[in-house]
Amino acid sequence: MAxxxxxxxxxxxxxxxxELDGGPANVTVHNISETGLxxxxxxxxxxxxxxxINLPEAGAVEAEVVWVSGTLHGCRFxxxxxxxxxxxxxxxxxxxxxASSASDHxxxxxxxxxxxxxxxxxxxRHARHMSLSQVAAALDVSRPTVxxxxxxxxxxxxxxxxALVDLLKIxxxxxxxxxxxxxxxxxxxxxxxxxxxxxxxxxxxxxERVRILIEL
Numbered sequence: 001m002a003x004x005x006x007x008x009x010x011x012x013x014x015x016x017x018x019e020l021d022g023g024p025a026n027v028t029v030h031n032i033s034e035t036g037l038x039x040x041x042x043x044x045x046x047x048x049x050x051x052x053i054n055l056p057e058a059g060a061v062e063a064e065v066v067w068v069s070g071t072l073h074g075c076r077f078x079x080x081x082x083x084x085x086x087x088x089x090x091x092x093x094x095x096x097x098x099a100s101s102a103s104d105h106x107x108x109x110x111x112x113x114x115x116x117x118x119x120x121x122x123x124x125r126h127a128r129h130m131s132l133s134q135v136a137a138a139l140d141v142s143r144p145t146v147x148x149x150x151x152x153x154x155x156x157x158x159x160x161x162x163a164l165v166d167l168l169k170i171x172x173x174x175x176x177x178x179x180x181x182x183x184x185x186x187x188x189x190x191x192x193x194x195x196x197x198x199x200x201x202x203x204x205x206x207x208e209r210v211r212i213l214i215e216l
Contacts, residue, residue: 009033010086012093015122015132015147018053019060020045026132026143027053032089036076037063045073055081056088092151111174118152120175124168125150139163158193159208 014029020043028040037053045051045065052060053075062078112123125135125146136143139160148154156164165172192212200207 010090012090013126014089014093015150016054017144017147018051020051029053029089030072032086034077034080034083034086036066036074039073039075040071041073042071050078051075055085056092058082058085058088061085109171110169111171116152117155117175118150120170121156121164121168122150124170128168130168135164135167138167155192157196157208157211 009031010033011031012029014032016027016029017024018027018039018041019025020027020041025041025043030038030040032038032055039053045068047065047068050062050064053063055061058081061081063075064078065073066076067074110124110127112120112127114120114123125132132143132146136146139146141160145154149156155161161175164170165175196207196210196212199210203210
């Protein structure tokens with residue numbers, strides 16, 4: 001708790017899923033504390049309405065809407081969350097692009113910021129003012145797939161990576177590097193692509209139907 005008994009709020013930009021009005025919905029968390037959070041969602045939540053939101057290190061957490069202003073909703077947790085959850089949320093936060101990062105030169109190649117591949121993909125998407133659904137539709141994948149890419153739960157395959165670079169107009173080298181280095185993941189990408197081709201040949205189907213998930 002901060003001085004005076006008020007919970008310390010941490011500013012961030014975290015995209016996650018919530019269970020709202022009986023179904024899943026995309027939610028953006030703008031700030032969070034041990035007792036509550038500020039979310040943005042297009043769902044029509046009313047004051048007093050309860051919902052569940054997925055948070056890193058905590059899973060589904062119960063919360064209640066206490067005020068509404070357009071698409072912004074101030075919410076209170078049913079039970080305070082641990083500080084470790086706040087730290088994990090900040091680590092998963094998207095590096096927010098500056099207002100002029102892509103608007104001044106919309107056709108210029110973008111070099112996204114972020115220490116992980118997922119953070120750089122999320123940065124580029126926000127800089128191009130595209131939603132998860134728009135990227136998913138353009139690449140013919142599901143919205144949860146794009147979400148998994150941005151949260152480093154999965155990695156775009158070779159053709160998907162190429163399409164993503166073209167769609168968001170990203171410098172290819174910017175997505176190749178990981179933590180400032182390109183080597184290990186460059187080798188891993190080539191190995192995964194080769195394995196996908198071999199599995200497709202053995203199974204008699206197209207390589208695009210082969211999905212390889214690597215947990216790090």
